[in-house]
Amino acid sequence: MPHNAPAAGPIPDGPLPAVSEELLRALPKTDLHCHLDGSLRLGTILELAEEHGVHLPADTPEGLARAIHQGELCADLEDYLKxxxxxxxxxxxxxxxYRAAYELALDCAAENVRYLEVRYAPVLHTRRGLKPTTIVDAVLDGLRAAKRETGIKSSVIICGIRHIDPVTSLRLAELAVAFKNRGVVGYDLAGAEEGYPSKDHAAAFQLILANNVNVTIHAGEAYGPESIAQAVHYCGAHRIGHxxxxxxxxxxxxxxxxHRLPLEMCPSSNVQTRSVADMKSHPLKFYFDFGLRVTVNTDNRLITDTTSTKELWIAHREMGFTLEDLVTLVVQGFKSAFMPFREKSDLLKQVNREIAATLTRFAAGPRAVDAGTQRSAT
Known part of the structure; x- marks a missing residue:
């Protein structure tokens, strides 16, 4: 049995379907590394700017897409962050x-993302005087509204920012602790990596770990493996971003x-930021074959112009992932979620049953797929 074979065995007996974008869209999925402020709809940005008198670099969706380099190569991570x-x-x-969180969850649900972890830094949303607690409540309310409509499960990860004063990171850690069990499931450190070591923010992580909050840290994206070592050994990371x-x-x-520390991999984003040269040289397949617990995520749905389905399709088309490999990737996403063990176990059982049913339906041919699509829409 391969190192990464899913324990619950969602691959059914009998013939398997060919890999297609339609199949990947139908499979239940996770997105564990998704930034709220990088995943808006273009039209929403334009409408919000008009409502609040905000000057944008362009006034059409096409112009705005060019202005933010949507899906285009950037000079480096810092250029991408602009x-x-x-x-x-x-x-x-x-x-x-509220609207950004609500629409993001709706967009994820539309491609059958079953569990979403949304991350953002509340400190970056205080320019007009919003209180940090109000910011967190607004996002959680938007996610809850989407759940009522679609059933999508979602949680929040509060981000500290590497290049901002570590005292601010500590205040954000206090915020994450205050909202533990109220929708916030983790704490992250994001932002420009080179020159801003995570160990400088050790006080924030001490508070987070003392309160048994999950930790994920952006590391090894724009800086070397020593950044990952710091995240793990100085800051107690339970997952690694990128x-x-x-x-x-x-x-x-x-x-x-x-130690089965999951990696939150975002292939398209990694190419766009030039963290890797191209898809062929991306380490996702090497890590997977070696047995690491890797997950596939969007990072920023708008700026990178991607979806969870598209990232899985790239893994198949550009990296040689087979259908069985892709199913394992999907299952590892659920296994890596910051979710209570018993809740996660129940969800995994449900997901494995749905994967098996979806593969069987697609293997049976177009009529069965159409019927399944009609059933899921009713």
């Missing part, structure tokens, strides 16, 4: 945050593998 100046300019009111440079340190790679 697009957030545009999105953050319209995310400074309670109503805007981690593409982990392969440069075989000993650390084995440590991460032995």
């Amino acid at each position: 697009a957030f100046d545009v999105t953050l300019s319209v995310l400074q009111t309670e109503e805007a945050l 981690g593409v440079r982990l392969r440069e340190d075989g000993d650390l790679l084995n440590y991460v593998n032995d």
